[in-house]
Amino acid sequence: MARASMVGTVALVAVFYCLVVAAPLSVEGVVTCEQVISDLSPCATYLINGGTVPSDCCSGVTSLNSAATTTDDRQAVCRCTEQTVTTLPGINLDNVRSLPGKCGLDIDFNISLNTDCSK
Known part of the structure; x- marks a missing residue:
């Protein structure tokens, strides 16, 4: 189950990287990988199995998007x-793509796990 939790966390990280790409540019960053994992770990079960998105998952998604x-x-x-x-392995990409909408976030681009981090 711990492995499933980490898998879900990683996929959600990709989702929220895509969410924040459209945010305004600034000079200095402070988000750590530990923060990303902490915010997104409640989403693991949904990202792998689907079903109902836990409220603490959406709270983490919103928190990371804001940060x-x-x-x-x-x-x-x-x-x-x-x-x-x-x-x-084990993440369902359709679940990853549906998560922002299920958490009330509206994005206007395709979520991909092949994002170039330098751009």
Whole structure:
């Protein structure tokens, strides 16, 4: 179950990197990989199995989206995802793509786990 939790966390990180890409650019970032994992770990079960999204998952998603407001923050979220997503199988990409909407966030781009963190 711990492995499933980490897998879900990683996929959600990718989702929220995509969410924050559209945020305004600033000078300095502060989001850590530990923060990303902490905010998104409640989403693991949904990302793997679907079903009902836990309220603490949406709270974490909203928190991370609010925290990642700078270019450095968004790149940190992306790098955290990039470092772990390829080693953790089991994520359902359709669940990843549906999560923002299920948490009340409206995004206007396709979520991908192949994002270039430098852009």
